[in-house]
Amino acid sequence: MMRRIAGLAEMTATGADFLLLDRAVIDAFKQFRETNVSMLALVAWMGFRQVRVPYDKQARLHGRSGWNMRKKLKLVVDSLTSFTYLPIRLMAYVGFLVASLGFIYAVFLVGKFIIAGSPAEGWTSLMVVLLIVSGFQMVMMGVLGEYLWRALDESRRRPAYIIEARTDGAGTKERE
Numbered sequence: 001m002m003r004r005i006a007g008l009a010e011m012t013a014t015g016a017d018f019l020l021l022d023r024a025v026i027d028a029f030k031q032f033r034e035t036n037v038s039m040l041a042l043v044a045w046m047g048f049r050q051v052r053v054p055y056d057k058q059a060r061l062h063g064r065s066g067w068n069m070r071k072k073l074k075l076v077v078d079s080l081t082s083f084t085y086l087p088i089r090l091m092a093y094v095g096f097l098v099a100s101l102g103f104i105y106a107v108f109l110v111g112k113f114i115i116a117g118s119p120a121e122g123w124t125s126l127m128v129v130l131l132i133v134s135g136f137q138m139v140m141m142g143v144l145g146e147y148l149w150r151a152l153d154e155s156r157r158r159p160a161y162i163i164e165a166r167t168d169g170a171g172t173k174e175r176e
Contacts, residue, residue, distance in 0.1 A: 019043065028162045038079040045083060046162055085149045092142020095135045102131025 019040065021029070025048050032042060044050070080087065106128040109120045 022048075024048070024164055028164075031159060031162075032156075034082065034156060037082045038075055041079050041083055048162075048164065085146070088142055088145035088149055091145065092139050095138025095140075095142055097135070098138060099132050099135025102128055102135055105131065 021043070025043065025046065028046055028048070029039075029043065034042070105124075109124055109128065113119060
């Protein structure tokens with residue numbers, strides 16, 4: 001889901017149970033001050049070279065996992081809201097679709113009245129107004145969401161790029 005929706009192509013399809021990080025990755029990770037974010041997704045977002053080490057997961061011998069459904073849902077929400085604005089944009093598109101359908105329905109009802117001469121029933125005009133107004137409200141919430149997303153993105157202060165290593169004039173390689 002994170003690879004497709006959030007655009008984190010470097011993220012492993014099955015996730016990860018453990019991470020082994022090199023000093024350059026740790027130093028880059030320490031630049032981020034975010035609290036509600038998936039560490040795995042943030043490391044994948046940073047773009048460092050990654051290697052996957054597959055292993056056979058053994059059954060738990062003692063105790064129970066601390067990962068209950070509530071924690072898993074929080075991780076999904078944190079991951080999605082940290083790396084994609086898709087839900088906000090989707091809300092605006094759905095609102096536009098609902099408002100358009102309401103407008104098309106209104107045109108249909110007016111056309112039916114002109115051609116057949118039968119007036120619309122009482123609830124149909126209410127439905128038209130409800131569809132158009134609620135669709136317009138969803139579009140406006142999407143627009144406000146876009147502004148909030150951009151403000152949130154600025155407040156995170158994520159670096160535009162991360163320098164993994166640099167080469168001095170003498171040709172020596174120095175870690176940053």
